[in-house]
Amino acid sequence: MAAVAVGRVGKRPEGLVDLLAEVGESALEAIGRKPIDLLVVGTMAAGPLAAVESVVPASAERLGLDPALGWRVEAASASGAAAFQAAAFELLAGRAERALVLAGEKMTGHTTAEVTRILARSLHPSEQAAGATMPALASLVAQRYLDRYGADPASFDAVTVQFRQSARGNPNAQFPTPVSREEVVRSRMVAAPLHLLHCAAISDGAAAVVLERGDGPAAVLGLGQGFDAFALVDRTELASFRATRLAAQRAYEMARITRKEVDFAELHDAFAPFALIDLEDVGICGGGEAGRWFLDGSTAPEGKFPVNPSGGILGRGHPVGASGLLAIAEVARQLRGEAGPLALPDRPAVGLAHSIGGLASHNFVTLLGALAGREP
Amino acid sequence: MTVAPSFRVLRCASCHVHFLPRPGLCPKCGSRSVRPELISPAGRVLAATELHGPPAEGAAPHRIALVELSGGVRVLAVAPGRLPALGETVEVAAVGDHVELRSEPETSG
Numbered sequence: 001m002a003a004v005a006v007g008r009v010g011k012r013p014e015g016l017v018d019l020l021a022e023v024g025e026s027a028l029e030a031i032g033r034k035p036i037d038l039l040v041v042g043t044m045a046a047g048p049l050a051a052v053e054s055v056v057p058a059s060a061e062r063l064g065l066d067p068a069l070g071w072r073v074e075a076a077s078a079s080g081a082a083a084f085q086a087a088a089f090e091l092l093a094g095r096a097e098r099a100l101v102l103a104g105e106k107m108t109g110h111t112t113a114e115v116t117r118i119l120a121r122s123l124h125p126s127e128q129a130a131g132a133t134m135p136a137l138a139s140l141v142a143q144r145y146l147d148r149y150g151a152d153p154a155s156f157d158a159v160t161v162q163f164r165q166s167a168r169g170n171p172n173a174q175f176p177t178p179v180s181r182e183e184v185v186r187s188r189m190v191a192a193p194l195h196l197l198h199c200a201a202i203s204d205g206a207a208a209v210v211l212e213r214g215d216g217p218a219a220v221l222g223l224g225q226g227f228d229a230f231a232l233v234d235r236t237e238l239a240s241f242r243a244t245r246l247a248a249q250r251a252y253e254m255a256r257i258t259r260k261e262v263d264f265a266e267l268h269d270a271f272a273p274f275a276l277i278d279l280e281d282v283g284i285c286g287g288g289e290a291g292r293w294f295l296d297g298s299t300a301p302e303g304k305f306p307v308n309p310s311g312g313i314l315g316r317g318h319p320v321g322a323s324g325l326l327a328i329a330e331v332a333r334q335l336r337g338e339a340g341p342l343a344l345p346d347r348p349a350v351g352l353a354h355s356i357g358g359l360a361s362h363n364f365v366t367l368l369g370a371l372a373g374r375e376p
Numbered sequence: 377m378t379v380a381p382s383f384r385v386l387r388c389a390s391c392h393v394h395f396l397p398r399p400g401l402c403p404k405c406g407s408r409s410v411r412p413e414l415i416s417p418a419g420r421v422l423a424a425t426e427l428h429g430p431p432a433e434g435a436a437p438h439r440i441a442l443v444e445l446s447g448g449v450r451v452l453a454v455a456p457g458r459l460p461a462l463g464e465t466v467e468v469a470a471v472g473d474h475v476e477l478r479s480e481p482e483t484s485g
């Protein structure tokens with residue numbers, strides 16, 4: 001990976017293409033404007049949310065690029081991770097030498113009700129017909145998790161408290177202020193057991209990464225994707241995400257490493273209980289054990305397996321199409337020693353970036369290594 | 377308690393799995409050979425939630441329940457009356473394009 005750029009996440013006055021161009025410019029600047037022959041842009045709902053389409057030619061024009069190949073990639077809230085993996089596979093296939101991956105979303109131009117409706121379009125039609133929204137289905141998953149493992153609901157609060165604490169050091173975070181457990185519990189109920197501070201906010205933001213063929217710092221070790229039944233009611237397992245388990249298994253296989261070799265992770269925490277489920281699904285701990293890890297500090301930056309040192313989605317903000325690439329960028333910055341105030345006490349060698357698409361119907365796991373891995 | 381079969385599902389002729397009516401193939405084995413069947417509308421609540429926020433606009437909160445029917449068929453149902461308890465036995469019925477909990481379970485037999 002040749003360069004990484006992360007934009008400020010929050011309420012931004014700019015449009016989507018402006019946000020993409022800003023991070024793209026930083027990334028190109030960092031590589032001395034070497035030629036780009038592949039441009040991949042990830043965004044979930046550019047049309048409905050930002051009133052723009054054709055984001056690939058729009059970004060290319062803004063950045064003065066003349067790529068040989070260009071794709072827009074959509075995988076709901078995992079669009080940024082999907083864009084990264086698509087670019088990496090193109091480089092692995094030898095179809096390009098140097099790729100610019102952009103991912104972004106512009107969401108704050110709409111009311112919460114409108115954004116909720118637009119995001120719910122990534123749910124199964126039968127779920128939309130029942131008036132279900134992302135938080136509604138996430139709350140059902142959270143209840144199944146509590147019921148299945150007899151888990152402590154306080155572990156959900158611990159997730160928010162930890163990530164908001166970490167976000168304090170993140171200059172790009174939307175929520176750089178810590179919250180107490182009492183503030184989480186006192187925040188308004190969205191869908192029991194989920195309070196407002198257990199749920200992702202509405203955000204604008206973007207990230208950019210330059211990928212090159214050949215080894216370098218923050219090399220791609222493994223790429224994995226997995227699917228589950230589109231509708232929640234058709235899934236075998238409700239307290240765990242099959243799509244993550246498959247994505248992780250495939251990424252570990254490609255990297256030829258085991259979960260024991262991973263030093264830290266950026267996990268998809270659009271809802272606090274998902275961070276617990278994710279940690280179990282990527283194999284770091286067993287089913288029902290993640291709550292204890294968050295409650296006893298094992299997942300804090302100085303813990304035995306740091307999770308979301310950037311603050312994650314709950315601390316950083318959730319520009320949906322960008323979040324998957326933001327997670328990859330934050331993992332890369334740790335591995336490259338560019339994390340600044342967010343740097344982990346022990347410089348990690350292998351990091352995992354995880355991203356959930358929709359209500360975990362299509363998820364992604366990306367493994368990156370500090371040193372030479374396989375190409376790219 | 378026995379309840380007359382009244383909830384319409386599809387049953388796969390190849391793998392015999394029951395599933396909710398939908399366009400497409402059997403979700404388990406991909407077979408196209410499926411036929412409608414009526415099963416008991418009674419089921420057990422696996423999870424239920426009251427949604428404070430969209431799509432409920434100011435008015436009463438929107439409630440939905442995840443219900444497991446006989447044969448392992450699960451449905452996501454609107455709960456118009458009240459929020460059912462976890463593990464509670466309820467009855468469901470198709471209403472237009474979605475499924476609803478019946479306000480008062482009708483028992484027979």
Ligand SMILES: [Zn+2]
Pocket residue numbers: 388389390391392393402403404405406407
């Ligand atoms: Zn079948």
